[in-house]
Amino acid sequence: MTSEARSPSTKPYNGPVGGWGSAKSVVEITLREHVPFKGPKLLSTQNKPEGYMCVSCAWAKPARPHPLEFCENGAKATAWEITSRRADPAFFSKHTLSELELWSDHDLEEQGRLTHPLRWDATSDKYVPVPWTEAFNEIGQELRGLDPHQVDLYTSGRASLETSYMYQLFARMYGSNNLPDSSNMCHESSSVALPESIGASVGTAILSDFENTDCIFYIAQNVGTSSPRLLHDLQDAVNRGVKIVTLNLLRERGLERFVNPQSPVQMLTGKETRISSEYYQVNNGGDIAALFGVCKALIEADDALKASGNSRVAGQDGEPKDPDNAAMVAFAASIASADKKHVLDHDFIEQHTAGFEEFAQAARAHRWDELERVSGLSRDQMMEAAATYARSDAVMMVYGMGLTQHLMGVQNVHMVCNLALLRGNIGKPGANICAVRGHSNVQGQRTVGITEKPGLAPLDKLSELYGFEPPRWTGRSTVETCEAIMNGQSRAFVGLGGNFLRAVPDTTAMEEGWRKLRLSVQIATKLNRSHVVHGQVAYLLPCRGRIELDEQATGPQAVSMESSIAHFHGSRGKAKPASAELLSEPAIIAGIAKATLGETKVPWDAWVGNYAEIRDAIERTYPETFKDFNKRLFRPGGFARPLPARERKWVTQSGKANFITPERLFPEFSTSVRTDVLHLATLRSNDQFNTTIYGYSDRFRGIEGTRRIVFMNEKDIARLGFAAGETVDVTTAIDDNNVRKVTGLRIVPYNIPKGCCAAYYPETNPLFPLAHHDPKSKTPSYKLLPVRISRPNPTPDG
Template identity: 85%
Template sequence: MAEIILQERVALKAPAILSAQNRPEGYMCVSCAWAKPAKTHPLEFCENGAKATAWEITSRRADRAFFDGHTLGELEAWPDHDLEERGRLTQPMRWDAATDKYVPVSWTKAFAEIGRELRALDPRQVDFYTSGRASLEASYMYQLFARMYGSNNMPDSSNMCHESSSVALPESIGASVGTAVLSDFQNTDCIFYIAQNVGTSSPRLLHDLQDAVDRGVKIVTFNLLRERGLERFVNPQRPAQMLTSKETRISREYYQVKNGGDIAALFGVCKALIEADDTLKASGQSRVAGKDGEPRDPENAAMIAFAASIAAADKKHVLDHDFIKEHTAGFEEFAQAARKHRWEELERLSGLSREQMTQAAATYARSDAVMMVYGMGLTQQLKGVENVHMVCNLALLRGNIGKPGANICAVRGHSNVQGQRTVGITEKPGLAPLDKLSELYGFEPPRWTGRSTVETCEAVVSGQSRAFISLGGNFLRAVPDTAAMEEGWGKLRLTVQIATKLNRSHVLHGEIAYLLPCLGRIEVDEQATGPQAVSIESSIAHFHASRGKTKPASTELLSEPAIVAGMAKATLGQSRVLWDAWVGNYGEIRDAIERTYPETFKDFNKRLFKPGGFSRPLPARERKWVTKSGKANFISPEKLFPEFPTSGDADVLHLATLRSNDQFNTTIYGYSDRYRGVEGTRKIVFMNPDDIVRLGFTEGENVDLTTAIDATNVRRVTAMRIVPYDIPKGCCGAYYPETNPLFPLAHHDPKSKTPSYKLLPVRLSRSSEVSP
């Protein structure tokens, strides 16, 4: 952390700014989406949050002099880290074809040409992308602009991470987001932590996990790799731990599930619960074990011992039959499916033994209030939606939704990625209040289904997309099939990038390209009525205020709302929307949001700075199920594992992409992954030591990775250095986004269209190239 503060030349101002991070009157972190607690810690930020802040308040500048010295052709060869490391953008730029450089342009001219180009295009040909950093206010304006223009093409970063949750949770429990709140961590007595690496993706959550462990809460972890943050934790805000290096043990039980084996693993836990309940029901306490206490059925020893332990606690059931009867539908069908699955198949696909799955079930059954915490390790798979269904099924078996300490927590990766959906960023017209927008603003919104992120990529590759407007993000690095996407990108008529720093999506461009620099969230946003605050939704569906604290990087920067308003006015002409008034006072935007969503945002401005934020209403938290059945639904996945043409090939490994502790999403802060012992490079493939030997390789050898499901199109990344790691046999891991070129656009969950970044069959071959 200190290194990057010095690197970005902000040593003098960083401490004061960091002290305001994630505090009630301060700013929300620009990286992870974890909530601001009402009662804060001495320092309410983690290492990655500090890096994100230093990265944004850097004294480095990508100014006119920088662009005068470099063509975009030159910059295409720069690594991602080096592009962003140049510093903050300072003035609006337009690509000049004659010199292949970005040259300064006035805001007025930029907006005028963008508006002219958009008016010349069919709105169905234009895509409006949103990254997770945009505020609720900017996002609301952006979706309104897109719809008034006539487009429902609103791909966003949620499509690439938790769209599987957004599809599965409504089907299972009638909520589009998780139901957990921060107080659940104080009331739970067990946490099932599934497929999310807290150490690199959401370190502030470690505070809540550590506090829970200190109270005696059992944490049961299901994860592909052995991750340090999920095993033990030294809290830098506890002096005794720092002085003594005493660690908090996080996971009481740790089960390494093969990537793609999550349905089998969770079905195994559910099967053990159901069969133990069947045993108690059929036999009664006296017949669960023999007179000498030994199980009557040696092959079923673990389950019988489990049932006996429940009976010994004077419990007649393992499942919560009262809850199941009153609140759920589909239990018998699900229970039958669980009973029919053979243990041998569950073990083979999950990588866990029957005893391990039964032990996890026993821990679950002995706990009264259990939280289900999961992340993108579940959602970014071919069966991402069904993975989330299984999490819900497990929770429903013992009534662990809608009571203190027992809820579902879907850990989002990017700050406000959840909130953008809440205020209308969606390609699905059924999820937006179109009639209300029509009533408020006097226009007819488009009713056709727009393009998701994957569909936008397909439209770019095929040439159907003609313009791409990006409110933040690094789209080209975040999406799959990199080579095809970069080739298609140059065929776009118009690319507009609203950003704070330079990235890959800016140096590749359309025929007409604009780079529009905006204020960062940490900067003071001074408008006509004074300094403005914006709002963000956290992973636990609480809304929080964020107020900038530092001087803007340049006097020529505009805020995101001002840029959206400028484009909208230039494109749409006269309308009922008071764009200028909204830009002058963000409170008026929040009033408009409240008029559009009166139940969700009641008294929005009054509650904006409430400590701990204010909660989004979720009926499922109160055991009210907004589903077609009127109840929470048990949903049985059709298959335990996706089918591949290369299934069973001995030389095929299943790849999962990973983040390091030196990155946030596509932003690379450096080349260190100290948790995994890697320094100086990101061209790494983590392998089980037995697989290294079995496939004839050696530690440190360079290999090429090739996609093993599409023989018609060779997708390859080269010179990846082998690193032995504690990962299940048959699996391997490598960094995102470096391995994105391996993933075909068609390789996604069929319902959510979330790219399957956590599961891809690959082959390894010796490389002739040298890895850094």
């Protein structure tokens, strides 16, 4: 069964992001999910004080919200969750899991909310209802029979701080540090690079920085699809005259033009806000070269300014004129400080940083022709970006997964920090680093202990509070969990949300290993691929969603999460639960923990009855981060996580912020250099969030009715002998003796640099080898993979 059977169409989209298209899309999704009255009522409270936090992206909940504090994708996420459709026992009685394996991701989730706890019955190959107590006892019995090293406990980015804290505590009391999570697959490169560069594991920006900045460098993040509410902050900045310099692979409409659906003037007149003042399309994998070019221009301009007082420039005293040097001196003078003595912030560099000279020497040594070839930008473009940067006193660096999901993702983030440090653009109003996170609490779950790295968890404190000895061995990241599943070392997988099988690389091999698991347990709101492919013993446990009223022993409960700007926010569900049989996530974790561990010092039942007690426990564990947690839970705008780097205090080995020089400009692939190899990046459409597919429309790219697309440069299409609209196969071009292929993709000409192509995630995940990741962060390189395009092999009789 698939909704993609209809005839697809492609045509250029000439409109803006937002506007009537977004308004129409919101109406359409509420009608399709049969919530035309319930949906708008709930949306009026989304991201509002005392309301619920959006279940999709992690952008902040402002202290002074807009009348409607949701975006098109946020409305889709809400309607998708409060749908009137139900995947109940009657549904599962009609379908075997073998049959459901043939369904598309969209159609599995479109069946609606799960209503009852389910256990796989091997005889009928169906999910059948099971009482909660029985499910917990059987799961506990299975877990007790396994070595904790063999068990992986995964967390998606939606679980609240309260649930995540309970989950990591259960895992460690059970004896496992195998706590892979969705952060491993998205911003782990930030979590590794930022501590090395500035001593903070997250970005330092806050919302007020957007009000005080003079310039924003917007790098490798598609705001129109991934975090549309951020467009309000960008629009306000543009209206104040702020320059937005964008470096991105594709021409994304959200970074070009925006019509605010909440502005009557813009909606009625069609007046658009131009977002990017400068837009530079960088080659796939060319970010380090592009940023090095900007840094080189700044450093050499500063050098020229210093030397100009003693040098004979422009033919003085009869000496031959050096045009290049003269041009650099003129450029330096045009961008220098008011006293014309410097381009860089030497006081900041001297007082607050280490490693500058090594980095500056590397920047000087890179040839302009080399930087141009790798980045895809001209020298003039890189110098233009440098000039805009230098003429601004407070500059923000905003970036996303287009930088982190790379073989050199950690070094990409180092380069963002290097650029910021050159002019002291960290730790002052309007000048900070903003790492735009994906899922709504993916950052927060790490803050409360969801980590495979024992050095990042307060193990001694947990031992003191709960009277047990936590495991001290290093657990498995997501990539390592996949390896363990493939080779049989992992025997059980417990999933707290998400669609793990669709999110990870090497999909075909992963599904083969997944079927060999002894136990698979999934806590979820809707049906997905990770549920219909299963272990030998399988349970599907439905939970209440964040939007739903969570009534416990002491009354309605609130939960909390951390936003992209490291602020903590409270959230209260408002909707009636989809089924009386649903339990909350904390109740499910407590049920499994009690059945597995027996008697402990943890008051599981009391925590389930009153989530404020969980927050008190979090505060006892992290007293500095969560001081007065319950008192500040619903503070307007949230309350900030302490970050010393915001105050120019550097918690690094050097005691300073570090310039860290990348090893090279571009990754070294284990493949021969061939002209038919393109560099593939995966994309999300504006009709999806992560692995959740709301529909088959990508309005901003002109795609309707399909996701089987490969975007290519027109010159590459002609050079390789193809035609627009032709159906082709895409094959991984890394020589690892394992053919990985995705078939039946339609070529769409698109504004993408030559030598690059793009296709949708997760449909092209089977192309990515598990070993294709950043060596330090182990983040899969979903944004850079060498591939070849070919025509399908003819059938034997064709």
